[in-house]
Amino acid sequence: MSEYQYYEFLALDRPLDDDEVKQVRALSTRADISPTRFVNEYQWGDFKGDPTKLVEQFYDAHLYYANWGSRRLLLRLPAGTLRAKEATAYAMEESLGVRTRSGHTLLDFSLSSEDGAEWEFDTHYTLSTFVGLRSELAAGDLRPLYLGWLAGLTAWELAEYDEEEYAREIEPPVPAGLGALTGPQQALAEFLGVDMDLLATAAEASEPAGADPVNRKALVAFIAGLPAADKDTLLLEAALGTAPSPGPHLLARYRATNAPTPRGGTGPRSAAELLDRAHALRTERRERERVARAAAERSRARAAAEAREAHLDRLARNVDQVWMDVDDLIAQKKAGAYDAAVVLLGDLRDVEARTGGTADFDRRTAELRAAHRGKPSLMQRFDKMGIPRS
Incomplete structure:
Protein backbone atom coordinates (compact mmCIF):
# COMPACT_ATOMS: atom_id res chain seq x y z
CA MET A 1 0.00 0.00 0.00
CA PRO A 213 -33.13 35.62 22.09
CA VAL A 214 -31.01 38.16 23.89
CA ASN A 215 -32.64 39.86 26.87
CA ARG A 216 -31.59 43.48 26.30
CA LYS A 217 -31.84 44.48 29.97
CA ALA A 218 -29.86 41.45 31.07
CA LEU A 219 -27.21 42.17 28.43
CA VAL A 220 -26.94 45.80 29.57
CA ALA A 221 -26.44 44.62 33.15
CA PHE A 222 -23.84 42.08 32.01
CA ILE A 223 -21.82 44.67 30.09
CA ALA A 224 -22.04 47.12 32.97
CA GLY A 225 -20.56 44.48 35.24
CA LEU A 226 -17.55 43.75 33.05
CA PRO A 227 -14.18 44.85 34.45
CA ALA A 228 -13.07 48.20 33.08
CA ALA A 229 -9.85 46.64 31.80
CA ASP A 230 -11.83 44.18 29.66
CA LYS A 231 -13.87 47.00 28.13
CA ASP A 232 -10.76 49.05 27.42
CA THR A 233 -9.10 46.08 25.71
CA LEU A 234 -12.14 45.39 23.54
CA LEU A 235 -12.41 49.05 22.47
CA LEU A 236 -8.69 49.34 21.78
CA GLU A 237 -8.62 46.19 19.66
CA ALA A 238 -11.71 47.34 17.76
CA ALA A 239 -10.14 50.77 17.10
CA LEU A 240 -6.86 49.27 15.91
CA GLY A 241 -8.50 46.47 13.96
CA THR A 242 -6.26 43.93 15.65
CA ALA A 243 -9.17 41.65 16.60
CA PRO A 244 -12.58 40.81 15.17
CA SER A 245 -15.58 42.94 16.05
CA PRO A 246 -16.19 42.75 19.81
CA GLY A 247 -19.93 42.24 19.33
CA PRO A 248 -19.95 38.47 18.75
CA HIS A 249 -17.39 37.95 21.51
CA LEU A 250 -19.45 39.94 24.02
CA LEU A 251 -22.59 38.01 23.10
CA ALA A 252 -20.70 34.73 23.46
CA ARG A 253 -19.52 35.69 26.95
CA TYR A 254 -23.01 36.81 27.88
CA ARG A 255 -24.57 33.56 26.70
CA ALA A 256 -21.89 31.52 28.47
CA THR A 257 -22.85 33.11 31.80
CA ASN A 258 -26.58 32.85 31.06
CA ALA A 259 -26.68 29.39 29.53
CA GLU A 287 -34.03 -2.07 12.97
CA ARG A 288 -35.81 0.60 10.93
CA GLU A 289 -33.25 0.17 8.16
CA ARG A 290 -33.66 -3.63 8.28
CA VAL A 291 -37.44 -3.33 8.02
CA ALA A 292 -37.11 -0.81 5.19
CA ARG A 293 -34.66 -3.06 3.32
CA ALA A 294 -36.96 -6.05 3.73
CA ALA A 295 -39.93 -4.04 2.49
CA ALA A 296 -37.92 -2.76 -0.48
CA GLU A 297 -36.77 -6.29 -1.30
CA ARG A 298 -40.36 -7.56 -1.15
CA SER A 299 -41.42 -4.72 -3.41
CA ARG A 300 -38.62 -5.48 -5.88
CA ALA A 301 -39.48 -9.21 -5.84
CA ARG A 302 -43.16 -8.45 -6.37
CA ALA A 303 -42.39 -6.10 -9.27
CA ALA A 304 -40.05 -8.68 -10.81
CA ALA A 305 -42.67 -11.41 -10.48
CA GLU A 306 -45.32 -9.19 -12.07
CA ALA A 307 -42.95 -8.30 -14.92
CA ARG A 308 -42.13 -12.00 -15.38
CA GLU A 309 -45.81 -12.94 -15.57
CA ALA A 310 -46.48 -10.17 -18.08
CA HIS A 311 -43.57 -11.41 -20.19
CA LEU A 312 -44.85 -14.99 -20.12
CA ASP A 313 -48.34 -13.76 -21.01
CA ARG A 314 -46.94 -12.14 -24.15
CA LEU A 315 -45.08 -15.34 -25.10
CA ALA A 316 -48.11 -17.52 -24.43
CA ARG A 317 -50.06 -15.63 -27.10
CA ASN A 318 -47.58 -16.72 -29.79
CA VAL A 319 -45.84 -19.90 -28.65
CA ASP A 320 -45.30 -21.28 -32.16
CA GLN A 321 -43.41 -18.15 -33.19
CA VAL A 322 -41.16 -18.46 -30.15
CA TRP A 323 -40.28 -22.05 -31.09
CA MET A 324 -39.36 -20.84 -34.56
CA ASP A 325 -37.19 -18.14 -33.00
CA VAL A 326 -35.38 -20.88 -31.05
CA ASP A 327 -34.73 -22.77 -34.26
CA ASP A 328 -33.41 -19.62 -35.97
CA LEU A 329 -31.04 -18.87 -33.10
CA ILE A 330 -29.63 -22.41 -33.01
CA ALA A 331 -29.09 -22.27 -36.76
CA GLN A 332 -26.67 -19.34 -36.28
CA LYS A 333 -24.18 -21.69 -34.58
CA LYS A 334 -22.86 -18.91 -32.33
CA ALA A 335 -22.35 -18.92 -28.57
CA GLY A 336 -24.42 -15.78 -28.05
CA ALA A 337 -27.25 -17.13 -30.14
CA TYR A 338 -27.16 -20.42 -28.20
CA ASP A 339 -27.46 -18.46 -24.95
CA ALA A 340 -30.46 -16.53 -26.28
CA ALA A 341 -32.08 -19.77 -27.47
CA VAL A 342 -31.70 -21.33 -24.03
CA VAL A 343 -33.30 -18.25 -22.41
CA LEU A 344 -36.30 -18.59 -24.73
CA LEU A 345 -36.53 -22.31 -23.95
CA GLY A 346 -36.67 -21.48 -20.25
CA ASP A 347 -39.49 -19.07 -20.96
CA LEU A 348 -41.37 -21.69 -22.98
CA ARG A 349 -41.01 -24.24 -20.18
CA ASP A 350 -42.45 -21.75 -17.68
CA VAL A 351 -45.31 -20.85 -20.04
CA GLU A 352 -46.32 -24.50 -20.36
CA ALA A 353 -45.80 -25.20 -16.63
CA ARG A 354 -48.49 -22.63 -15.83
CA THR A 355 -51.07 -24.91 -17.50
CA GLY A 356 -50.17 -27.89 -15.32
CA GLY A 357 -47.42 -29.81 -17.11
CA THR A 358 -44.48 -29.74 -19.52
CA ALA A 359 -45.12 -32.80 -21.67
CA ASP A 360 -45.14 -30.88 -24.96
CA PHE A 361 -42.04 -28.96 -23.95
CA ASP A 362 -40.19 -32.18 -23.05
CA ARG A 363 -41.15 -33.74 -26.39
CA ARG A 364 -40.02 -30.78 -28.46
CA THR A 365 -36.72 -30.31 -26.59
CA ALA A 366 -36.00 -34.03 -27.00
CA GLU A 367 -36.43 -33.51 -30.74
CA LEU A 368 -34.03 -30.56 -30.55
CA ARG A 369 -31.45 -32.72 -28.78
CA ALA A 370 -31.71 -35.38 -31.42
CA ALA A 371 -31.47 -32.87 -34.26
CA HIS A 372 -28.47 -31.02 -32.84
CA ARG A 373 -26.54 -33.66 -30.90
CA GLY A 374 -23.49 -32.83 -33.01
CA LYS A 375 -23.28 -29.39 -31.41
CA PRO A 376 -21.46 -30.04 -28.08
CA SER A 377 -21.60 -26.39 -26.97
CA LEU A 378 -25.38 -26.36 -27.35
CA MET A 379 -25.69 -29.73 -25.64
CA GLN A 380 -23.72 -28.40 -22.65
CA ARG A 381 -26.22 -25.58 -22.37
CA PHE A 382 -29.11 -28.02 -22.55
CA ASP A 383 -27.53 -30.08 -19.75
CA LYS A 384 -27.04 -27.04 -17.57
CA MET A 385 -30.64 -26.01 -18.18
CA GLY A 386 -31.82 -29.45 -17.10
CA ILE A 387 -33.27 -30.61 -20.41
CA PRO A 388 -33.31 -34.42 -20.06
CA ARG A 389 -31.33 -36.67 -22.39
CA SER A 390 -33.38 -39.05 -24.50
Missing part, protein backbone atom coordinates in the same frame (compact mmCIF):
# COMPACT_ATOMS: atom_id res chain seq x y z
CA SER A 2 1.34 3.41 -0.99
CA GLU A 3 1.54 5.96 1.81
CA TYR A 4 0.08 9.43 1.33
CA GLN A 5 0.26 12.50 3.58
CA TYR A 6 -1.17 15.98 3.06
CA TYR A 7 -0.01 19.16 4.83
CA GLU A 8 -1.64 22.56 4.44
CA PHE A 9 -1.25 25.84 6.36
CA LEU A 10 -3.13 29.13 5.96
CA ALA A 11 -2.30 32.63 7.22
CA LEU A 12 -5.65 34.37 7.57
CA ASP A 13 -5.19 37.36 9.87
CA ARG A 14 -1.98 38.58 8.22
CA PRO A 15 0.32 37.31 5.45
CA LEU A 16 3.85 36.16 6.13
CA ASP A 17 6.60 38.65 5.35
CA ASP A 18 9.56 37.77 3.10
CA ASP A 19 11.77 36.65 5.97
CA GLU A 20 9.05 34.37 7.35
CA VAL A 21 8.47 32.85 3.92
CA LYS A 22 12.19 32.08 3.72
CA GLN A 23 12.06 30.37 7.12
CA VAL A 24 9.19 28.20 5.98
CA ARG A 25 10.83 27.48 2.62
CA ALA A 26 13.86 26.12 4.46
CA LEU A 27 11.62 23.33 5.80
CA SER A 28 10.50 22.12 2.37
CA THR A 29 11.91 22.68 -1.09
CA ARG A 30 8.99 20.99 -2.87
CA ALA A 31 6.06 22.69 -1.14
CA ASP A 32 3.78 25.23 -2.80
CA ILE A 33 4.45 28.27 -0.60
CA SER A 34 3.05 31.81 -0.72
CA PRO A 35 2.71 34.52 1.96
CA THR A 36 -0.72 33.11 2.86
CA ARG A 37 -0.53 29.38 2.12
CA PHE A 38 1.70 26.30 2.39
CA VAL A 39 0.75 23.01 0.73
CA ASN A 40 2.69 19.82 0.27
CA GLU A 41 1.87 16.19 -0.41
CA TYR A 42 4.11 13.25 0.46
CA GLN A 43 4.10 9.86 -1.22
CA TRP A 44 7.31 9.01 0.63
CA GLY A 45 9.28 10.73 3.38
CA ASP A 46 7.77 13.26 5.78
CA PHE A 47 7.59 16.96 6.58
CA LYS A 48 10.67 18.16 8.47
CA GLY A 49 8.94 21.00 10.29
CA ASP A 50 6.84 21.07 13.45
CA PRO A 51 3.23 21.94 12.49
CA THR A 52 2.41 23.11 16.02
CA LYS A 53 5.30 25.58 16.07
CA LEU A 54 4.43 26.86 12.60
CA VAL A 55 0.88 27.62 13.73
CA GLU A 56 2.14 29.25 16.91
CA GLN A 57 4.50 31.49 14.95
CA PHE A 58 3.01 32.12 11.51
CA TYR A 59 -0.25 30.47 10.54
CA ASP A 60 -3.86 30.54 11.71
CA ALA A 61 -4.94 27.11 10.47
CA HIS A 62 -3.32 23.77 9.65
CA LEU A 63 -4.71 20.60 8.09
CA TYR A 64 -3.04 17.19 8.02
CA TYR A 65 -4.29 13.78 7.02
CA ALA A 66 -2.75 10.48 5.97
CA ASN A 67 -4.37 7.62 4.12
CA TRP A 68 -3.74 5.26 7.05
CA GLY A 69 -6.29 7.19 9.13
CA SER A 70 -4.42 9.91 11.06
CA ARG A 71 -6.03 13.36 10.87
CA ARG A 72 -5.35 16.73 12.45
CA LEU A 73 -6.84 20.23 12.28
CA LEU A 74 -5.19 23.15 14.12
CA LEU A 75 -6.97 26.48 14.51
CA ARG A 76 -5.46 29.60 16.08
CA LEU A 77 -7.69 32.41 17.37
CA PRO A 78 -6.92 35.57 19.35
CA ALA A 79 -7.35 34.80 23.04
CA GLY A 80 -9.73 37.73 23.33
CA THR A 81 -11.98 36.08 20.77
CA LEU A 82 -11.99 32.61 22.30
CA ARG A 83 -10.78 32.19 25.85
CA ALA A 84 -8.76 29.06 26.50
CA LYS A 85 -10.62 28.49 29.77
CA GLU A 86 -13.90 28.36 27.88
CA ALA A 87 -12.52 26.00 25.23
CA THR A 88 -10.79 23.73 27.76
CA ALA A 89 -14.19 22.58 29.01
CA TYR A 90 -14.46 20.61 25.77
CA ALA A 91 -10.91 19.21 25.71
CA MET A 92 -10.45 15.46 25.31
CA GLU A 93 -7.08 13.75 25.20
CA GLU A 94 -8.14 11.58 22.27
CA SER A 95 -9.58 14.31 20.04
CA LEU A 96 -9.25 17.95 21.17
CA GLY A 97 -6.37 19.75 22.79
CA VAL A 98 -6.41 23.40 23.91
CA ARG A 99 -3.35 25.54 24.60
CA THR A 100 -2.38 29.20 24.70
CA ARG A 101 0.55 30.86 23.00
CA SER A 102 1.48 34.52 22.49
CA GLY A 103 -2.01 35.87 23.06
CA HIS A 104 -3.72 33.16 21.04
CA THR A 105 -5.85 30.11 21.80
CA LEU A 106 -4.84 27.03 19.81
CA LEU A 107 -7.38 24.29 19.15
CA ASP A 108 -5.93 20.92 18.18
CA PHE A 109 -8.55 18.57 16.69
CA SER A 110 -7.17 15.12 15.93
CA LEU A 111 -7.95 11.53 15.05
CA SER A 112 -5.11 9.07 15.54
CA SER A 113 -4.41 6.10 13.29
CA GLU A 114 -5.44 3.76 16.12
CA ASP A 115 -8.88 5.38 16.10
CA GLY A 116 -9.18 5.41 12.30
CA ALA A 117 -10.79 2.81 10.10
CA GLU A 118 -9.29 1.08 7.08
CA TRP A 119 -6.81 2.81 4.79
CA GLU A 120 -8.47 5.50 2.71
CA PHE A 121 -7.32 6.07 -0.85
CA ASP A 122 -10.10 8.32 -2.19
CA THR A 123 -10.42 10.79 0.71
CA HIS A 124 -9.38 14.37 0.03
CA TYR A 125 -9.71 17.48 2.18
CA THR A 126 -8.47 21.06 1.98
CA LEU A 127 -8.47 23.79 4.60
CA SER A 128 -11.08 25.74 2.66
CA THR A 129 -13.59 23.20 3.96
CA PHE A 130 -12.80 24.01 7.58
CA VAL A 131 -11.72 27.67 7.85
CA GLY A 132 -15.34 28.71 8.39
CA LEU A 133 -15.10 27.06 11.83
CA ARG A 134 -12.74 29.79 12.92
CA SER A 135 -15.27 32.52 12.17
CA GLU A 136 -18.02 30.53 13.85
CA LEU A 137 -15.95 30.14 17.01
CA ALA A 138 -15.08 33.84 16.97
CA ALA A 139 -18.81 34.60 16.86
CA GLY A 140 -19.42 32.46 19.94
CA ASP A 141 -20.63 29.30 18.20
CA LEU A 142 -19.14 26.50 20.28
CA ARG A 143 -20.53 23.60 18.29
CA PRO A 144 -17.10 22.81 16.76
CA LEU A 145 -15.69 22.37 20.28
CA TYR A 146 -18.54 20.08 21.30
CA LEU A 147 -17.95 18.01 18.16
CA GLY A 148 -14.31 17.67 19.20
CA TRP A 149 -15.44 16.36 22.58
CA LEU A 150 -17.88 13.94 20.92
CA ALA A 151 -15.09 12.62 18.71
CA GLY A 152 -13.21 11.65 21.86
CA LEU A 153 -16.31 9.94 23.19
CA THR A 154 -16.63 8.03 19.92
CA ALA A 155 -13.04 6.84 20.36
CA TRP A 156 -13.87 5.79 23.92
CA GLU A 157 -16.79 3.70 22.73
CA LEU A 158 -14.69 1.98 20.08
CA ALA A 159 -11.98 1.25 22.64
CA GLU A 160 -14.49 0.05 25.27
CA TYR A 161 -13.04 1.98 28.20
CA ASP A 162 -13.85 1.22 31.83
CA GLU A 163 -17.49 1.83 32.77
CA GLU A 164 -16.47 3.87 35.82
CA GLU A 165 -14.56 6.26 33.58
CA TYR A 166 -17.65 6.65 31.42
CA ALA A 167 -19.67 7.51 34.51
CA ARG A 168 -17.12 10.08 35.76
CA GLU A 169 -16.87 11.99 32.47
CA ILE A 170 -19.57 14.70 32.35
CA GLU A 171 -20.45 16.45 29.12
CA PRO A 172 -19.47 20.12 28.71
CA PRO A 173 -22.06 22.85 28.08
CA VAL A 174 -24.31 21.82 25.20
CA PRO A 175 -24.39 24.51 22.49
CA ALA A 176 -27.54 25.29 20.55
CA GLY A 177 -27.99 23.98 17.03
CA LEU A 178 -26.43 20.51 17.28
CA GLY A 179 -29.41 19.18 15.36
CA ALA A 180 -28.66 21.45 12.37
CA LEU A 181 -24.91 21.76 11.85
CA THR A 182 -23.36 24.18 9.40
CA GLY A 183 -21.41 22.90 6.40
CA PRO A 184 -18.00 23.30 8.06
CA GLN A 185 -19.31 21.64 11.21
CA GLN A 186 -20.67 18.68 9.26
CA ALA A 187 -17.29 18.35 7.56
CA LEU A 188 -15.54 18.46 10.95
CA ALA A 189 -17.82 15.73 12.34
CA GLU A 190 -16.97 13.53 9.36
CA PHE A 191 -13.27 14.39 9.54
CA LEU A 192 -13.13 13.36 13.21
CA GLY A 193 -15.27 10.27 12.76
CA VAL A 194 -18.02 11.44 15.14
CA ASP A 195 -20.63 8.72 15.53
CA MET A 196 -23.89 10.01 14.06
CA ASP A 197 -26.06 8.27 16.64
CA LEU A 198 -23.98 9.87 19.39
CA LEU A 199 -24.44 13.24 17.71
CA ALA A 200 -28.21 12.66 17.54
CA THR A 201 -28.16 11.84 21.25
CA ALA A 202 -26.28 15.05 22.04
CA ALA A 203 -28.73 17.06 19.92
CA GLU A 204 -31.62 15.91 22.11
CA ALA A 205 -30.40 18.36 24.79
CA SER A 206 -29.53 21.13 22.32
CA GLU A 207 -31.79 24.12 21.75
CA PRO A 208 -32.43 25.06 18.12
CA ALA A 209 -29.91 27.55 16.77
CA GLY A 210 -31.03 31.11 17.48
CA ALA A 211 -33.63 29.93 19.98
CA ASP A 212 -32.18 31.99 22.85
CA PRO A 260 -30.21 27.95 29.43
CA THR A 261 -31.05 24.67 31.09
CA PRO A 262 -30.71 21.82 28.58
CA ARG A 263 -33.91 20.77 26.84
CA GLY A 264 -36.17 18.57 28.90
CA GLY A 265 -34.97 20.17 32.13
CA THR A 266 -32.08 17.76 32.46
CA GLY A 267 -28.63 18.61 33.74
CA PRO A 268 -25.32 17.63 32.14
CA ARG A 269 -25.20 13.97 31.14
CA SER A 270 -22.42 11.51 31.81
CA ALA A 271 -20.54 9.80 29.02
CA ALA A 272 -22.21 6.56 30.09
CA GLU A 273 -25.67 8.09 29.66
CA LEU A 274 -24.80 9.48 26.26
CA LEU A 275 -23.27 6.22 25.04
CA ASP A 276 -26.18 4.14 26.35
CA ARG A 277 -28.68 6.40 24.65
CA ALA A 278 -26.65 6.38 21.42
CA HIS A 279 -26.62 2.57 21.53
CA ALA A 280 -30.41 2.57 21.87
CA LEU A 281 -30.79 5.00 18.95
CA ARG A 282 -28.39 2.93 16.87
CA THR A 283 -30.36 -0.24 17.59
CA GLU A 284 -33.64 1.48 16.69
CA ARG A 285 -32.14 2.95 13.51
CA ARG A 286 -30.70 -0.36 12.36
